[in-house]
Amino acid sequence: MDDADADAFAERVFGAVLGAFETMSIYVGDRLGLYRTLGSGTAWSVEAFAEASGMHVRYAREWLEQQAVAGILRVDDDGRFVLPAAHADVLLDADSLRFTAPLTRMVQAAAARMPELLTAYRDGGGVTWAQFGDDARDAQGDVNRPWFERELAGALAGVPSVGAVLSRRGARIADIGCGHGWSSIAIARACPNAEVIGVDVDEPSLAAARGHAAGTPNVSFVHAAGAALRERGPFDAAFIFEALHDMPDPVAVLAAVRAALRPDGVAIVMDEAVADTFAPDGDEVERVMYGYSLFLCLPDSKATPGSVATGTVMRPDVLAQYARDAGFTGVEVLPIEGFAAFRFYRLV
Missing domain, CATH: 3.40.50.150 (Vaccinia Virus protein VP39)
Incomplete structure (x- = not known):
């Protein structure tokens, strides 16, 4: 066995698991309307977002932080969360040719x-x-x-x-x-x-x-x-x-x-x-x-x-x-x- 090949494949499997979790998180944002609440370019505190979206504040914090760590949301210097316009085009704009958020629903349907x-x-x-x-x-x-x-x-x-x-x-x-x-x-x-x-x-x-x-x-x-x-x-x-x-x-x-x-x-x-x-x-x-x-x-x-x-x-x-x-x-x-x-x- 080549240890380097085994390590590389282990990293690939880990990356696939990471991608699966992030796919599920996008599904949550899509189906609960969280991206619609975020809009494009507006900065949100955890508390304001939770109130506006109807999400429990503890789950709201976890989801927002997860989205930020995943590189989906941006965090301003004051700690508020922002959905960049380029990402909104992919996740939110149903008229865009780049609109691929619905694909996460396919994954969930199969799972x-x-x-x-x-x-x-x-x-x-x-x-x-x-x-x-x-x-x-x-x-x-x-x-x-x-x-x-x-x-x-x-x-x-x-x-x-x-x-x-x-x-x-x-x-x-x-x-x-x-x-x-x-x-x-x-x-x-x-x-x-x-x-x-x-x-x-x-x-x-x-x-x-x-x-x-x-x-x-x-x-x-x-x-x-x-x-x-x-x-x-x-x-x-x-x-x-x-x-x-x-x-x-x-x-x-x-x-x-x-x-x-x-x-x-x-x-x-x-x-x-x-x-x-x-x-x-x-x-x-x-x-x-x-x-x-x-x-x-x-x-x-x-x-x-x-x-x-x-x-x-x-x-x-x-x-x-x-x-x-x-x-x-x-x-x-x-x-x-x-x-x-x-x-x-x-x-x-």
């Missing part, structure tokens, strides 16, 4: 189901999206919202073959696996002459989507599986945003998409921008996607008997095979870059 996950890992079963609960639903919706609202319409319009379809007067557009509906809403607002239908199997997510869509008359939401899409066509365009890898039978969904599309329609899948092949020296995108897969996406998919169990790390060749099995000839990667950690595919 809360650890007993069920351990059982699933042994018996091959799963844990449903409903079991992961509101933390997972809200995290998925909130972290993708700024990207969908600010970047999605422009990214799609920037691909001429896609933009031309979306700009058709009276176009019918399907968004399968729409979740909280932000992708559907973004497309509907960018294409006011189109009809957008969001489809999902999770009713609580659809209830949230309907609330978000108030004031956007050309979008509606349907509680249905993606395979039911063929009964609701024809469509000019069909999208699946970061959802195909969760589906127990992706081929059936893609076949339904193909059947529901007009001959000159477009089918787009946006999914994780993972590497083409597995390698043990994967980058941070690979590492985080395997985390999502192990603790959330794969167990959710495995909760349905007969699932193909894709997992979050869906390689391009896997998607291409699904597309061919569904009757398409394959996929092409669209020239959309810098859209978070996602890749856009057109099914051809």
Whole structure:
């Protein structure tokens, strides 16, 4: 054994534990509204913060000091605590592309189901999206919202073959696996002459989507599986945003998409921008996607008997095979870059 290697790995494990504790502390600040109380740039004494936030003063002191030691808060010379503007952008601004505080809810959603996950890992079963609960639903919706609202319409319009379809007067557009509906809403607002239908199997997510869509008359939401899409066509365009890898039978969904599309329609899948092949020296995108897969996406998919169990790390060749099995000839990667950690595919 190389002592230096062992010491380095021990330090890495310690760092992972430290990161886990700090993730939990950010979750507390997010879910209890503590960052909203702090605001950006305002200095707070422990007592004033406790009163304003409704937090017990002893816990307030411990949390504030922990946040300061973690480098999340700044402490002024007079001992008051401040949330720097740059950190507020990440933790507080729901419209910012840097808004990543919701990701801590994903971690908490998985941790809360650890007993069920351990059982699933042994018996091959799963844990449903409903079991992961509101933390997972809200995290998925909130972290993708700024990207969908600010970047999605422009990214799609920037691909001429896609933009031309979306700009058709009276176009019918399907968004399968729409979740909280932000992708559907973004497309509907960018294409006011189109009809957008969001489809999902999770009713609580659809209830949230309907609330978000108030004031956007050309979008509606349907509680249905993606395979039911063929009964609701024809469509000019069909999208699946970061959802195909969760589906127990992706081929059936893609076949339904193909059947529901007009001959000159477009089918787009946006999914994780993972590497083409597995390698043990994967980058941070690979590492985080395997985390999502192990603790959330794969167990959710495995909760349905007969699932193909894709997992979050869906390689391009896997998607291409699904597309061919569904009757398409394959996929092409669209020239959309810098859209978070996602890749856009057109099914051809």
